[in-house]
Amino acid sequence: MPILIGRLETEHGQKYLVQLCKHFAHKIEASWSDDHGRVDFVYGPAVMTADPLGLTVRFDVDDLGHVEDAKSVIDRHLARFAHREGIEGLIWTETGPEGADTP
Template sequence: MLSAQARLHTEHASKYLQQLCKHFGHKVEVSFTADAGHATLPTGPAQMTANDSELWVEVTARDPEGLVVAKGIIDSHLKRFAFREGFESMPWEA
């Protein structure tokens, strides 16, 4: 499995984590609390944690194409949820 991680510095980390998980929960299996979440994305699992200053996300996939899709899923949803912060994309690292 391949993975990529990113941290978003924001005061709204818990809010975004919960929004992501609630939204994903309409289509895939999720579990979450205010500070940790897991979503079984079609490409592979996504792990999320939140604290007072940042949202951390790790996505996994079987191949490079799946990893691109997984990162795109997170980015596209956060772009809608964090638009007030001018969010464009997570600073992904392999």
């Protein structure tokens, strides 16, 4: 099962975490606080944490075929919410089933 780690350096990490979770909660299971959130997508859970320097998303994807969809669903929504900062998405790293990191 691939594990994606996405990171965005921003002083607005908490704001984006809450916006993402609230938005997704309209259609799928989501829970959040100011600095931690979880969204249960059909292809796996995304766990978000915010700190003073940014936002981190850990996405446990169920299948290699869903990796790009998982990245895209977060990036597209984040770009919409963070358009004033010119943000297009997270910087992603992937740990594959064999445990090898890939950019």
